[in-house]
Amino acid sequence: MIPRILLLINILILSTSLANAQNKTNVSGRVIDSQSNKGIPFCTILLKDLKKGGYTDENGHFTLPKVPVGDYELVVTHTGHSSYSKKINVSESGINNIVISLSESEVKLDEVLVVGESEKTQMEKQGFASKRIDTEKVAIQSVELNTLLDQTSGINVRQEGGLGSRTKYSINGLGGNAVRIFIDGVPMEYYGASYSINSLPVNLIESMEVYKGVVPVTLGSDALGGAINIKTKNAKKNSLDLSYSVGSFNTHQVALNGSHRNKKNGFTFRGSMFYNYADNNYEVWGKDVTVSDPNNGRESEVKARRFNDGYKAYGTKMDIGFTDVKWADQFFISMVYSDMYKEVQHGATMNVPFGERYYTQGNLVPSISYQKKDFVTKGLDVSLFSSYAMNTRILVDTTKNKYNWHGDVETQRPVGGEMGDPVHSTTDEGTFINRFSASYTINDNNIFNLSGIITDYRRTGFNREAGLGEDTSNDYQNIFKSVMGLSYSNTAWDGKLRTNVFAKQYSYTVNALYHTYSGGEYHPLPKQSNDTNYGYGVASSYDVTEKFTVQLSAEQAVRLPMPDEIFGNGAENGISNLDLNPEVSNNLNLGLRYGEIYMGDHALTFSTTFFHRNVNNMIQRSVDTKGEYFFYENFSKVLSKGVDLQIDYDYNRKFYFTFSGSYNDTRYNNKYTSKGEIDHLYRARLKNLPYLQFNTNMRYDMTELIKSKGQLQVYWNMRYVHEYYRYWYHIGSDNKDVIPTQFVNDIGASYRFPQNKLAISLDIKNIFNEQVFDNFAIQQPGRGFYFKVSYSVF
Amino acid sequence: MKLSTTSKLAGLFVASALFGLTACDKNDEPSTGGEDGRTVFHVAADVADPDGDATVFMQPTKNIVDTTLTFINNGYQMEGVRSARVLAAGGRIYNLNYGTGQIHELEYDDNRSYNKIQTVNLSTWLGEYPRFGAVSDEYLLAHNVVNTASDDERSITVFLQVAKVGIPGLVFNSETDFVQYELGTFTVGEDYVFRVDAPVVYGNKVYYGTAYRKVGEPDVEDTPRPDELATLVLDWPSLDNPQVTTTPASIGDTYGYRGTAMFVHENYVYQVNMTTDGSDAVITRLDADGNYDLNYEFNIRNVLGRSVGSVHFHHVGEGKGYIALEDISLGAEVEDRYEMAYFDVNTKSIEILSEVPKSNMFYYQSGAMEEGVFNIAVSPSTENAYIWQFEGTTTEKGAQLDGGNIFVQGIYK
Structure with a gap:
């Protein structure tokens, strides 16, 4: 933490x-x-x-x-x-x-004036319920961004397995597509999994901003439950950093990050590269990990190493341009390239192991960006970004081999495909992304901002294993999406009252071309739909005293449907529903922040947020009457209430302790099913959703003890997630699927050598080798040792 | 040989201990009723999720008449990756985990729940998505049909896989209890077995209901239906000699969609079809040699004078039983389309039970006979749901159920 x-x-x-x-x-x-x-x-x-x-x-x-x-x-x-x-x-x-x-x-x-508030404190004292996670201090540790997020109050991160596995995020009880992730303000979904929170090493990241429920217009998108914005390093000086981490389960992570700026003409080059590799061959066991006798089908539990869970990802980002010149604070032409390969060990549970299923994903994203303060006239700041993201996904599952948990082929299936029908699908996506933000500062107390993000997404896909008449290579799906926001920020009462009011417009147009097949020919079947929605809100904060701030924010937020929700996903029997409407949620946050309070050598900060989310028209998965296909429809209502809190304490600036916790009461809110039946799930706690979790982090700076000019720190993290049910908690009483309580402990030590160039760390994760589950019946890695070395060349 | 008193006592002690151990061995002594001798019924419900998944819960009860049965904070969750399929045989409950190929054997715990006794995993032989049925109190059959299409989609090769599992104890021997047959390669215009289920044993044959399909032209979107009904017959207990037998009596499938579609009565196996596209609901019969008796046909449409749909039926003895009939005039958008009827295959008569409200019985699976009364759950979507007691054409409401999206799909004993 x-x-x-x-x-x-x-x-x-x-x-x-x-x-x-x-x-x-x-x-x-x-x-x-x-x-x-x-x-x-x-x-x-x-x-x-x-x-x-x-x-x-x-x-x-x-x-x-x-x-x-x-x-x-x-x-x-x-x-x-x-x-x-x-x-x-x-x-x-x-x-x-x-x-x-x-x-x-x-x-x-x-009444003491506190000067020099950090950007983090400034952000957290705005009206938005937000947290900022700076990565600088932990960059020398073997730590993943997901771990840092999970340690933040109000956020829950669930991973399906080891490094590179699929991850679900929820903020204050709302998850899935309700939470949007950005990288440098650009929606990350267009980059794909190879350039994501899962793959980016901590060394390449400067900070992560988390907005709970209410999202500022400057982060212009259609987030409903919250947003996470990852900020990559943005150095304007000459630097070159290198890090390498090696650890259990054959895990290797390399990151290289450098920048150069010519002071005379402002020419700036920034580059970063990463490479991740892991076998993820950790041990799993329990009632879902069995091998059956080849003669009588009797099962015996085994302790097995995962054998088809390998992960490899690599990528690079380069920016070439000018910084701090007369005509631009920042002008860059950039390129992102990344690729990944991930094996799939099993389906929804560990019962049936796969031996060959895998997918790949790669992307190439050229972009251009421009930022200038006092553009044309004093007080007008502009930021422009434009890119075209090309990304390709391939899923391969064609083998006839049936594997057991020993990794042996125990038999041959008559038909290929470990997870159903054989599939070798390729999906190509191309998205034109345009983002702009212009703010005009009238004076120190009044600022207007106009921001928008316009995306034009186009997808094509086909399955090499598809039969005659099922070729979709000439189909395409297109979504044109525009989210515009206008906000006004006011500071009053000597800066004690900060208010931000905003309005957003969300509109989208869907175009798709499908084909039917008859008479030996494909016949085009074009489809189209569009919709426009509006959202609005206010975020304000008031410093009751210098140390005590009250925050209040409210928003009617809108989330537009995602491509898979509108267009379906042929590889998973998903069919399209072009008439899908956006989700709408009314979000309310009340935040209190008290600190930093000094009592002798003790320092304490306390912050808490009470939240209320009322989601309507929720997009949910439905199955057709024969159970053969699924599609998405607007139906559910969800009501989420809760609280999160965080306490930061330090003693003598040597011992640091942080506690964060959150509780959400997220309930299904439909009285009747879509068929008109009484819905017995009404007011039930949402299934398969953690609702109570705590994290603590203790860190001790031992520099003085070693009488060295370097810096030695040791830390201990604890994570607790209370058990929850996979299905509805009030239906049934015995033998229910439970995701058990998790209590995970990590420890580590890091040492930064004198001269500040070299740093090493040793991290031990899950030190008690607990059997940990983030999802039902999918075991997480056990104890792992990781060693990391970071070096600053200059 | 003379035994000392001590030896006799020791022998008696050992014998008692062995008896005690044997008596405690749940594998050999299935419990068929409660300790007080009252029949234990097992009520199973599918709880539909907003996202379309259904989880299966089961609860034991000795009273299905004048009580309320709820699954709110009550019931045993059946394990199922995609879904769970349950049945009762020989006093025990069996759960097929559809998605792993495991079959679990459960026993009533003499209280309000179940204990898991045994598990067999048949995925090595049948894949992860088999179906299963009980053919007696001694055997379950688990089965799967695998179809592979040629590259040009103009032919389909069909494999049949069947496993015979002894109960109680889920005893299986891959050498002797598993068969796999290539049923043939079928080209465009030919009919083939797409799926089998709902097996019954009569004499030295086992009869499987089928999903029966025609290999269509690759450019035709809808799968055409053959003009016949089909049954797949194997020798019993050897599982040799697979044969497909057909009748032109109607069109549709014969595997009952998880319900029972065949029963044995007076030297014949009677079968109802799953109607399709307005085809006639008919009850046919097969003889002991595994052939349709083409001289017998009970055409329900003709008797009622109107088109109805059928899926499965429930035999209560002497060729009589209950069947859910779909009022197809209501259209697919109406949820409650099925009405209950009492039939007699001897007299080829059928009578609608008009007091029973219409409901969706397509997914219904099992009813239970007790002392001449047939117990079945009827769950209209917008009315209260009850277990109904049928005796002949007399009907009466019994225990009230949750209703709504807690759909009681079967009563087992």
Whole structure:
């Protein structure tokens, strides 16, 4: 778990970003009390222009490493003392032993001005129920983005297996397609699985923003239950970082990340690469992992290693352009290429192992982006992005071999296909993605923003195993989607009240061309539909005191249907329903944030969100009357209420503790079925959805103990997910499918060598080798050891 | 040989212990009723999900007449990856996990639930999606038909797989209890067996109801139906000599869609068809040699004077029973289209039970006879659901059920 406070400090204290040593130096000194001349511990030190800072130690000393040469405003604050501000000039030789004297002030505790709030704190104090996860501190550990998300209050991440396996996200009880994931503001669904949260190493990510329920228009899309925005590293300096992680189950992860900027002309190059590989051959056991006797069919439970769960993914992203030039803050021509291969070990449960089924996915995404503050006129900031994402998915399942859990072929099936009919399907998708955002700052207190995202998605697909008359290679499906948002932000009452009101328009047009086959010929069957919907909302926050903020947000949110929901999925017997309507949800959040409170060496921050979601017209899967095909229809209603909370504590800036927990009461809300029958599931807790979970993270900085100039940290994470039923909790009483309570412990240690170039970490996941299930009857990896080395070339 | 008292006592002790152990061995002593001697019924329900999945729950009860039976916080969940298929035989419950090929044997726990006694996995021989049926209190049959089309879609090769499983105990020997036959390769215009189910044994034959199809031209979207009904017959108990026998009495399938479609009565096997596209609902019969008796035909449409649909029927003895008949004039958009009727294959008579409300009986699977009364669940979509007691043409409401989307699909004993 990333401790929130650690990340806060991370921003304020340590800029561990890699710098060109020739242009950077240290600023150090001591803060003393003007009367006693004793050092003042835990003063906030901030170089205001850089948003870089730190804290004094228990003797009042501080060091800000790697400060670029230049002029800055140095601000020092401390509770109970008057703040201090001074212009300083940092030369190449740096500043050492500066002494700052603070006098005691009369102000009350809750009136002390806190300066230098981190971006994270600023974001979390806006009206939106949100969390920001900075990855910088944990980048040297063998940790996955999914793990970081799962440790955040209100979010649940469920993986079907080891590295690269399919993942489901839910935010405050709403999951599936209700949650949208973005990468640098671009909807990630167009990139495919090879360039996703599953595949991107933590080293390439700067932060992740999580919005619960209400999503700002700047992240223009049709999220209903919330959104996750992944921000990739965005360095404008010369750097080159390399990391390699090796671990259990033959897991290897390599990440390379670098950037170069020509100071004279602003030419900038950024590049990143990643490579992931895992056999995922961890042991599984239990009543679903059996081998049957070849003579009498008697089953015996075995402890087996997964043998068809391999995963490989690699990719690269390159940006070439200019930064901080007169005509652009940022202009890039970029290219993303990624590819992946994933084997499939079993279907919905582990009962039947597969030995050869696999899928691949690759994409190529050229793009162009432009950002400029004060564009044409002062106060007008623009951001433009345009790309064409090409992606190909292939699913292969043709073998006649029937495997058992020993990995042996026990017999041959008369017909190929381990999961039903034989399939060798290829699906090609191409999406033209355009995103723009323009904000106009009238003055410090009033900002307008107009944002939009326009996508034109086209899909073709065919199955090489399809019979005569079932060729779909000349079919296509197209969705033109436009989501526009206008917002107005106001700051009032000396900045204590922040309000954002917004309206969104969601419209889409669906075009599809199908073919019927008769008389030996294919006959075209075009179909079309369109719809427009509106959403609106408000997000506001009020600082009751400097430490205590109340947040309130409400939105009518709309989610447009996804391609598979509209067009079906032939490989899985899904048929189309072009008349599908969007889902609509009324979301309400009330948030409280209190902190950071100091009590001697103790510091504490508390934040909580109460939420209410009322979803109508929910898109759900239905089966035709004979049970042969499924399709999606608008029917269900869901009501979700709950609370999440997070407590961040540290002692003496050495021991950090974070607790996050969430509870959701998400219930099915239909009195009658679509057939008009009484629905006995009315008001039942939604099936197959975790509703109670806790995470804790403890981290201890042992640097002093080893008397080294490096940095040694140890950590311990705990994750608890309360048991829940696979089906409806109030139907039946015995032998019910249960996803058992999970209690997983991870420990690890990391050491950053002096000079800040080399870091190593050892992580042990699931240290007690618990049998853990995220989904019914699909076991997660057991204990694993991971070693990671990170090196900054420059 | 003289035995000492000590030896006698020891022998008695050992014998008692062995007896005790044997008595405790649940594999050999199926329980057919409650401790108080009252018959235990097992009521099974399909609980439909909003997303179309159905989960099967079962509960034991000794009262199906003047009570309310609910599955809210009550009932044993039957294991099923895609679905669970249940039946009762010899006093035990059997559950086929459709999606893994496992069959579980369950026993009533003398309280409100079940204990799992044994499991056999037949996927090696039948794949993960077989069907099954009980042909006696001693045997289950599990079966599958695999069809493979040629590349040009102009011919289909058909394989039949059958496994014989001894009960109680789910005893199976792959050497002696499994057969696989290639039933042939069928080209365009020829008829072939697409699926088999609902087996019954009579004499030295086992009779399988079939889904019967015609190999169509590849460019025709709808699968054409043969002009005949078909039954697949094998020798019993050897499972040798598979033969397909047909009758032109009507059109449609004969496997009962999870319900019973055949019964044995006075030297014949009587069979009802699953009507299709308005074909006649007929009861036919097959002789002990496995051939249709072309001289016998009970055409329900002709007797009633109107077209009705049929799926399965329930024999209560002496050639009499109950059948759900679809009022096809209502159209497919009406959910409650089936009315119950009492039939007699001897007199070829049928009478609609007008007091019983119409409901959707297509998915219904099993009723239970007890002391001359036939018990069956009737679940109209917009009215209360009850277990009904039928005796001849006399009908009476019994235990009330949940109704709605908790669909009681069978009563077993």
